[in-house]
Amino acid sequence: MKSKYDFIVLGGTGQQGQICARDLIELGYSIVLAGRNKDAVKNLLKNKNVDFIYVDLNNIDNVVSAIKKSNPAVVINCAELTYNVNVMKACLKTKKPLTDLGGLQKITLEQFKLHDDFKKAGIINITGCGSTPGIANIITAHVLEKYDSADTIELGFAWNSNIKKFVVPYSMHSIFDELTQEPVTYHNGKFVNENRLVCTGTYDFKEVGKQTTYCIVHSEVYTFSKYFKNKGLKNIHYMAGFPEHSFNVIKTLINLGFNSKDPVEISGIKIKPVDFTDKVLSKIKMPGGYKEIENIWVRVYGKINGEDTKSEINCIVKTLKGWEDAGSNIDTGRTISIISQMLKKGLIRQTGVFGPEAVVPHREFIKELGKREMYVYENGRKIN
């Protein structure tokens, strides 16, 4: 171990952690991967700038000691969202700035309660630094800059693959949470629980094609209402779009109770069905030649120079050459890498707890996306 590293990546042995790590390593940063399964990162550890440290995120002291040992400029949390608050507490104790991938609605709200503590400690937590939340928030801020006022924002993601076989799209825990918790939308200036069925629609998405979308609970609904209040924002709808072949598998597993968190005793061992499901699905390999395409989209309805104006901004992400195993997940792991680098370089100076739309310089960020072949289109025109 060195005495100082540029970054520590918590959940560094998981999919997003590894994607983020690779992005950082290729730029020459020194990092520590923190997790439980060292075997999973054998290849990354061949690099001289990379070390591994065992960490149990259930145990805050354990996280504190891992951060102290690696003494990083920034803590990057790529673990499951259930650990977000634990990691924040560890950062408060070590006074290290933090980025994470977001906490859906519930945990995000918990995280914002620590705003004053972070401010007092003189550090920042940027929460929701993946694709969505993440890219979606920052490109929204980019579009909104031109608006005098905006009353409605619709946003979400849609994706598809060339081979219609189920491949785990992103954290199964998150997907199950998103699709089973009652969706929350911001409607006429109030948060309301929406019936998922009322809130479906079929849209034609750039590059992805026609897809049915469902309202789901997501942190953007909360953070947009907070940061874009000055624009007179009244309605925010978040919609998820899965291709039929993938949605069918997820829906079936939910229908059969394979997403349940209530432990079942099998051969004397208590097993949560959702953990079992996650293990089984993690063995699925991408078929040869499998490619994904994702569209992170935002539609804004408001006024520019007094005129009703609708804008659409999209970030299109395709399976990248050399990153085939990651599919379109590169837009999550590589995004948290970009934002963490900006923090380290001193491009973000605020203290407290923030969504990325409030603090990340959007022009520079969009430029960085472009370098990674994640292209942003504003009303159909490529801007990076």
Place this chain on the structure above:
Amino acid sequence: MKFVVLGGYGIIGKIVVEDLFKTCKNCEIIVAGRDFAKVKAYASSFKSNRIKAKEIDINNENQLVNLIKNSDVVVNCLQYYFNVQIMKSCLKAKTNYVDLGGLFHETKKQLKLNNEFKKIGKLAIIGCGGAPGITNVLATYGSKFVKKISSVEITFADADYTKYNQEFVLPYSFKTIADEFSLKPAVFKNGKTTFAEPQSGRKTYDFGSEFGKQEGFYSLHSEIATIPKSVDKGIKNCEFRVTFPQDFINKINVLIENGFASKENLKFNGKDISTIDITSELMNRLLPKQGTEIDDREMLRVIINDKMTIDAITKSDGKNSAGVLDTAVPCSIAAQMIAKNEIKGTGVLPPEKAINYSLFFKELRKRKITIIKNGRIIN
């Protein structure tokens, strides 16, 4: 007369015990199973000294031989994996034997014990439930009416009126369903047994009346191992198809295609557990909840030469589904026929070879299972 029912507190075993108790007035029945508390609880619920409980470890041969010695018939209601093993114990104990079928491959192995059973002068009837079982007898019965047989098709359909308190219902054990969906089915084609792709041979049957049209696909079943030989008459094709609602097929396939029926071990708390064992445990929670008032009908159908239909229709009794009843009842009937010396043969025989159909149909009728040939009730 004395019967030993192995797996006597299982879904099927329970009904076999009940049927033996009700229809064989002076018979003694031993309910045997792995979990003594469960066996005891079930046996004593009859409040009769004709029914006794015994704990049994199937893998302990001495214990098993001692248990079944001096009984007239051993009725095996366990999962089919134990069939040959248990038959060997019957040979040692010199007892007759009945079971629910061996899913083709086990059936083939069981048939090889024919000479040994002959030598001791005892009879083993294998595959004597609903399908296989009733279906086999329907096939030989129907074959009487034609000179030449080109094809025998076997299938079944369900009509379910139960008001379930659950969104999804698993009709029977997940492992059996996973086998039906993923093992290569045996098909007798142009006079030869071949193995087709799982779920191939899709065909829609019109079962008429309340059963309607249902799509079926080939599935591995033991009928194919015996019926072509039994009916003869130049038979060219013999096929077995299972039918399920499309939505059910889709859901089971989601599990199979995504690795949930794999036998690979997963580690939990340092312990290895096979994937399918966990899936099975999770899925079996979706069997009809106890206390659900079951209201369904099952039709077992044999089609001969694409023309003649012979059906067996069973109705649920409120507690048990039609599929459970028509599986359990034939086993009890056959066991009693053996014990009463109503069957002359010895060796290992499929039901269609061993059982007199008119006697069998009469017994089924007593239990409200009707046999229908080309739309007319014949029992």
